[in-house]
Amino acid sequence: xxxxxxYMKKNKEKEAxxxxxxxxxxxxxxxxxxxxxxxxxxxxxxxxxxxxxxTGRETKSSxxxxxxxxxxxxxxxxxxxxxxxxxxxTGRETKSSxxxxNMATxxxxxxxxxxxxxxxxxWKQTSRETIKKNEDVNMAKAAFx
Numbered sequence: 001x002x003x004x005x006x007y008m009k010k011n012k013e014k015e016a017x018x019x020x021x022x023x024x025x026x027x028x029x030x031x032x033x034x035x036x037x038x039x040x041x042x043x044x045x046x047x048x049x050x051x052x053x054x055t056g057r058e059t060k061s062s063x064x065x066x067x068x069x070x071x072x073x074x075x076x077x078x079x080x081x082x083x084x085x086x087x088x089x090t091g092r093e094t095k096s097s098x099x100x101x102n103m104a105t106x107x108x109x110x111x112x113x114x115x116x117x118x119x120x121x122x123w124k125q126t127s128r129e130t131i132k133k134n135e136d137v138n139m140a141k142a143a144f145x
Contacts, residue, residue: 035043
C-alpha cells in the first residue's frame with residue numbers, strides 16, 4: 001500500500017506541475033514582444049547615422065553660399081609661379097643679350113687662363129724640385145757648423 005500511496009503522490013505532483021505550466025502558457029499568450037536588446041541597439045545606431053548624414057547635408061547646403069576668394073596655399077602658389085616666371089624671363093633676356101657677344105674675346109680670355117695655369121704648374125714643379133734637392137741638406141749641421 002505504501003507503494004501505491006507513493007505513486008499517487010507523485011502523480012498529483014506531476015499534475016500540479018502541468019497545471020502550473022498551463023497557467024503560465026495562458027498568461028504568456030497575451031504577451032507582446034515589442035523589442036529586444038539588439039533591435040534597440042540597431043535603432044540607436046540607425047538614428048546616429050541618420051543624424052550624421054543630415055548634418056553633412058546641412059553643412060553642404062549652408063556652404064553653397066560661401067565664396068572662397070583666396071587661401072594661404074593659393075597665395076603661396078601664386079608667389080612661386082611669379083618667381084618661376086621672372087626666372088624664366090631673366091634667362092630669356094640673358095640669352096638674347098648674349099647673342100651679340102664676340103666669341104673671339106672669350107677665346108682670348110681662355111688663352112690667358114691657360115697661360116696662367118701653365119705658369120702655376122711650372123712654379124709648383126720648381127718648388128717640388130727645390131724640396132727634392134734640399135733633402136740631402138742636414139739643417140742641424142748647417143746651423144751649428
